[in-house]
Amino acid sequence: MSLLTLDADQRLFYAAHPGDEGRPVLVFLHEGLGSVAQWRDFPEQLCRRTGCPGLVYDRLGHGGSSPLQRPRTIDYLHDCALVELPEVIEALLPGQPFILVGHSDGGSISLIFAATKPPLLLGVVAVAAHVFVEQCSLDGIKKAMAAFAQGKLQRGLARLHGEKSEALFKAWADTWTSPWFAAWNIEDLLPSIDVPVLALQGRDDQYGTTAQVAAIVGKSGGSATPLLLEDCGHAPHLDFLELTLDLVSCFVNRISR
Numbered sequence: 001m002s003l004l005t006l007d008a009d010q011r012l013f014y015a016a017h018p019g020d021e022g023r024p025v026l027v028f029l030h031e032g033l034g035s036v037a038q039w040r041d042f043p044e045q046l047c048r049r050t051g052c053p054g055l056v057y058d059r060l061g062h063g064g065s066s067p068l069q070r071p072r073t074i075d076y077l078h079d080c081a082l083v084e085l086p087e088v089i090e091a092l093l094p095g096q097p098f099i100l101v102g103h104s105d106g107g108s109i110s111l112i113f114a115a116t117k118p119p120l121l122l123g124v125v126a127v128a129a130h131v132f133v134e135q136c137s138l139d140g141i142k143k144a145m146a147a148f149a150q151g152k153l154q155r156g157l158a159r160l161h162g163e164k165s166e167a168l169f170k171a172w173a174d175t176w177t178s179p180w181f182a183a184w185n186i187e188d189l190l191p192s193i194d195v196p197v198l199a200l201q202g203r204d205d206q207y208g209t210t211a212q213v214a215a216i217v218g219k220s221g222g223s224a225t226p227l228l229l230e231d232c233g234h235a236p237h238l239d240f241l242e243l244t245l246d247l248v249s250c251f252v253n254r255i256s257r
Helices: 042-050 076-092 105-114 135-149 154-177 179-183 187-192 211-219 241-256
Strands: 002-005 011-017 025-029 054-057 098-103 121-127 197-202 224-229
Touching: 002 076, 011 042, 011 076, 025 042, 025 076, 025 105, 042 054, 042 241, 054 076, 076 105, 098 105, 098 241, 105 121, 105 187, 121 241, 135 154, 154 179, 187 211, 197 211, 197 241, 211 224, 224 241
Parallel strands: 025 054, 025 098, 098 121, 121 197, 197 224
Antiparallel strands: 002 011, 011 054
């Protein structure tokens, strides 16, 4: 595990997983309150199954990376996709083909980035990604806000983010529930995506409906495959680890040939 220093002297914490030479790198992008540790052993197991090397990192404000330095705007996911992620790839994966595996916020970031048509991007696995704001997303976040206020989430978040946990939670919750964020929508970017996309989501996802998957699949410019898991919530890779490993491995192996 290492630290990458960005241009503004901010540091990103990252971990690499070994793989076979000639295989694409799997780049893992965590959820809105996630981190390297929050993935548990999913990246390691997926890399082992596919033979691909892996890269997983904490975005700014998360985990072992530098704290957030300014308030978020409606474009915060675009900043992660168009500024931070390209810096990571240029610094750590120069000239290497790669596949993005993004969960929730990380899935949205993956789709935004893919719409820029990066030449070495082979495909996107979008797990519980959002392309527009839904009422159920806001309802789920408000429940999380109530749990945080009661102290139920603070200990778990502190284990992931340390002293940054309260600032990170408020940045996430306040942004998504602000009236100005209701207009956030990236559906217009989807037709520009020309690499294969796997859109995976649990039918019982408390933060999004299957309308998210329908939009991704229906509007993506390239081939897009929907996969909806029964009795599954917001994190298929945690709720159904083995099944998710099987499904994502098949996709990765198919597009890596």
